[in-house]
Amino acid sequence: MSDCCCPTKSSAKTQQICPECGSACKSVGMPTLYHQVRFPENQSIVIDSYYFCPAKTCSIAYFANAGSTIPKQHLRSYQAIQNDALCYCFDIDSEQYLSALKDRRAEPIKGFVMQRTKAGECACEIRNPSGQCCLANFKRFENE
Known part of the structure; x- marks a missing residue:
C-alpha cells in the first residue's frame, strides 16, 4: 500500500497547528479546496496556504496562514x-471495512x-478533504 495515487507536486507537505483544537494539520492545495467547499462559499475562497484539520470533533475544516477558516459544514x-x-x-467507510475485516x-x-x-482511477486530491491518498487510511485503520 505504499503506492499512492497523488503524485508529489512539490516538496513534503507543511504542517501547522489547528487554531481551534490544536491538532497537527497538513497543507492542502487550492484545487482540493475549490472542489471540497460547497457553492456559494467556494466562490469567496481567498488564495493562501491552507491546512486541513483531521479532527472529527473540530468544527474547522480548513484554515489559512492569514487567519481565515472554513467550517466542516x-x-x-x-x-x-x-x-x-x-x-x-x-465511498468506503470505517464501519463497512470493519465489518469486512x-x-x-x-x-x-x-x-x-x-x-x-494503480490504474489512475482515483481522485484523492479532490475527493478526499485532506487532499491526500486514501490508501494510507486503510493501513492506519487496520493498525488501530
Missing part, C-alpha cells in the same frame, strides 16, 4: 467525514481500491 464531504470515510473515491472479506475491498488507484 461547508464541505461536500461533510457527511462522509461524519461517517468516518476511509476511501472518499470509492471481522468477516474476513477485507482483502478484496482493499485490493479493489489498490487496483483502481
Whole structure:
C-alpha cells in the first residue's frame, strides 16, 4: 500500500497547528479546496496556504496562514467525514471495512481500491478533504 495515487507536486507537505483544537494539520492545495467547499462559499475562497484539520470533533475544516477558516459544514464531504470515510473515491467507510475485516472479506475491498488507484482511477486530491491518498487510511485503520 505504499503506492499512492497523488503524485508529489512539490516538496513534503507543511504542517501547522489547528487554531481551534490544536491538532497537527497538513497543507492542502487550492484545487482540493475549490472542489471540497460547497457553492456559494467556494466562490469567496481567498488564495493562501491552507491546512486541513483531521479532527472529527473540530468544527474547522480548513484554515489559512492569514487567519481565515472554513467550517466542516461547508464541505461536500461533510457527511462522509461524519461517517468516518476511509476511501472518499470509492465511498468506503470505517464501519463497512470493519465489518469486512471481522468477516474476513477485507482483502478484496482493499485490493479493489489498490487496483483502481494503480490504474489512475482515483481522485484523492479532490475527493478526499485532506487532499491526500486514501490508501494510507486503510493501513492506519487496520493498525488501530
